[in-house]
Amino acid sequence: MIEVKGFSFTYPTASRPALADVAFEVAPRELCAVVGGGGAGKSTLAGVVSGTVPHLTGGTAHGVVRVNGRDLAETPLSGLVGEVGLVMQNPFNQISGARFSVREEIAFGLENLGVPREEMAARIDPVLDDLGLTGVRDRSPYELSGGQQQLLAIGSILVMRPTVMVLDEPTSQLDAAGNALVFEALGTLREQGVTVLLIEHRMERLAGAADRVLVLDRGTIVAQGTPGEVLADERLEEWGVAPLRYTVAARHAAARGLWPDRQPLPVTLDAAAEGFGETTDRLARGDRR
Amino acid sequence: MNAVRDTAHATGASGIHRLNPLTKLAFAVTVTVCAFAVVDYRWPLLLFGALLLPAAIGAGVSRRFLLLLATFWVPAAVVLFLIQGFFLPGAHDVIARLGPLELKREGVSFALQTALHILVLMSGFFLLLLTTHAGAFMSALSERKVSPSLVYIVSASLQIVPALNRRATRILHAQQARGQVIHGLRGRARALVPLMGPLILGAFTDVGERAAAMETRGFGATRRPTSLTEVPDSGAQRFLRAAMLLCAVAAVTVNVWGVLR
Numbered sequence: 001m002i003e004v005k006g007f008s009f010t011y012p013t014a015s016r017p018a019l020a021d022v023a024f025e026v027a028p029r030e031l032c033a034v035v036g037g038g039g040a041g042k043s044t045l046a047g048v049v050s051g052t053v054p055h056l057t058g059g060t061a062h063g064v065v066r067v068n069g070r071d072l073a074e075t076p077l078s079g080l081v082g083e084v085g086l087v088m089q090n091p092f093n094q095i096s097g098a099r100f101s102v103r104e105e106i107a108f109g110l111e112n113l114g115v116p117r118e119e120m121a122a123r124i125d126p127v128l129d130d131l132g133l134t135g136v137r138d139r140s141p142y143e144l145s146g147g148q149q150q151l152l153a154i155g156s157i158l159v160m161r162p163t164v165m166v167l168d169e170p171t172s173q174l175d176a177a178g179n180a181l182v183f184e185a186l187g188t189l190r191e192q193g194v195t196v197l198l199i200e201h202r203m204e205r206l207a208g209a210a211d212r213v214l215v216l217d218r219g220t221i222v223a224q225g226t227p228g229e230v231l232a233d234e235r236l237e238e239w240g241v242a243p244l245r246y247t248v249a250a251r252h253a254a255a256r257g258l259w260p261d262r263q264p265l266p267v268t269l270d271a272a273a274e275g276f277g278e279t280t281d282r283l284a285r286g287d288r289r
Numbered sequence: 290m291n292a293v294r295d296t297a298h299a300t301g302a303s304g305i306h307r308l309n310p311l312t313k314l315a316f317a318v319t320v321t322v323c324a325f326a327v328v329d330y331r332w333p334l335l336l337f338g339a340l341l342l343p344a345a346i347g348a349g350v351s352r353r354f355l356l357l358l359a360t361f362w363v364p365a366a367v368v369l370f371l372i373q374g375f376f377l378p379g380a381h382d383v384i385a386r387l388g389p390l391e392l393k394r395e396g397v398s399f400a401l402q403t404a405l406h407i408l409v410l411m412s413g414f415f416l417l418l419l420t421t422h423a424g425a426f427m428s429a430l431s432e433r434k435v436s437p438s439l440v441y442i443v444s445a446s447l448q449i450v451p452a453l454n455r456r457a458t459r460i461l462h463a464q465q466a467r468g469q470v471i472h473g474l475r476g477r478a479r480a481l482v483p484l485m486g487p488l489i490l491g492a493f494t495d496v497g498e499r500a501a502a503m504e505t506r507g508f509g510a511t512r513r514p515t516s517l518t519e520v521p522d523s524g525a526q527r528f529l530r531a532a533m534l535l536c537a538v539a540a541v542t543v544n545v546w547g548v549l550r
Contacts, residue, residue: 047501051505052501056501078509081505081510084505085505086501088498088502092495094498096441096503096506097445097452098427100423100424100444101424109507110515111514111516112437112506112508112510112512113514117517120515124517
């Protein structure tokens with residue numbers, strides 16, 4: 001469980017806070033997505049919840065951040081290893097650079113924690129399987145595609161069996177295929193009961209994946225709710241977030257009476273297809289209300 | 290384990306492949322020290338012909354072994370012969386003339402001796418590289434309680450060149466996509482300046498992110514690390530390593546005393 005209460009943070013050389021009076025909770029096993037424009041404080045928030053901010057960055061922090069009941073201000077980063085995992089934007093930078101195969105790379109964290117060899121083998125193989133990396137297990141991490149490298153980064157954390165995972169724009173540098181692989185991996189995390197905080201700017205898949213969405217704007221949470229409530233909010237663009245095209249199309253259609261009355265604005269492609277299909281059927285029947 | 294393209298390791302199941310990496314390291318160090326111990330060009334040649342080349346053949350890596358030597362040792366030897374043969378200070382016994390340049394016997398002799406020393410040194414370490422998976426080597430170091438930071442530095446260094454190469458290629462492609470034309474030697478030289486900035490600055494920027502990633506994977510943990518890769522070892526190999534170490538010490542001793550000069 002993640003609890004953030006009245007949290008503000010300013011980087012050492014900054015004049016204004018990167019996060020200001022942020023408060024939210026993520027329940028166990030919940031997948032909470034965070035969206036926002038550039039400079040909204042999303043990566044800082046990811047760092048805060050994973051413990052790297054301010055432990056590694058320095059800076060001034062006020063307020064409380066608790067993960068599984070542990071106050072992060074009083075917990076050294078080493079105390080969170082294995083409990084909270086962080087996956088960052090650039091998969092290349094998450095490769096240790098010190099291991100020569102995918103299997104060894106996944107073992108890196110377990111080795112650091114002193115996990116016995118037999119237990120390591122028993123934990124690594126299912127993770128490779130779950131993430132579809134078994135076929136490349138003996139290849140160098142540097143030989144993988146961007147999507148596979150990001151899966152490797154996820155697997156390297158997943159093998160440590162964290163209860164909370166923070167993913168900071170894990171698809172930002174990936175193509176459509178890589179994007180799909182990462183969202184499939186998110187499904188695996190959910191099946192395993194991991195609490196997930198997902199920072200993401202591509203929203204096409206968010207609605208189907210997230211339980212809840214937070215919107216950050218200039219360091220402040222300006223909206224939170226279900227994906228349907230938040231992603232269909234008219235103010236999304238004001239907060240620096242590009243709304244989904246089919247949501248905008250449905251809004252325009254609704255203004256002209258061409259969207260089904262009782263149907264909320266769509267935030268998934270399936271919902272949009274259903275709504276426009278209903279309208280098309282109605283028009284085909286000659287009903288032009 | 291399959292061959293990893295980022296390192297020179299060649300897959301194999303020979304006895305030499307199965308040896309503990311530290312035994313192979315001890316062998317490489319010992320033959321190198323022994324080669325330098327005696328000032329006679331036949332001695333390093335004997336070490337190469339009687340030990341190193343047969344070992345490479347026995348391990349089934351002779352082709353790649355000779356290819357590596359052709360790539361690295363031959364150019365070094367040619368440069369040595371040219372520089373020492375023509376310009377060794379104090380040499381006076383001229384054996385050939387090339388325009389204003391004089392090739393001197395002392396220079397050629399010194400170059401031959403040095404080139405053969407380097408041949409043994411390179412051969413020993415190429416044999417280690419070709420028959421040892423880098424991961425197994427790092428595990429062997431970890432098992433000997435070498436500091437995890439040191440093991441990390443060594444293993445990361447082994448991969449830094451291919452990693453930087455990939456980054457440089459990406460930067461070059463991006464610059465060429467924006468109209469940069471790279472033709473001929475001058476063009477390549479001109480392209481070097483705009484390449485180095487993003488290459489080096491980018492590498493520095495990545496350090497912070499990589500450090501955070503390593504911390505969250507327990508790199509700073511105080512527990513004694515374990516190792517996924519099992520490295521075979523035996524009493525016989527431990528004895529062999531001790532014997533080789535004694536050989537190396539003996540070689541240094543006889544060299545210091547000037548017994549075999």
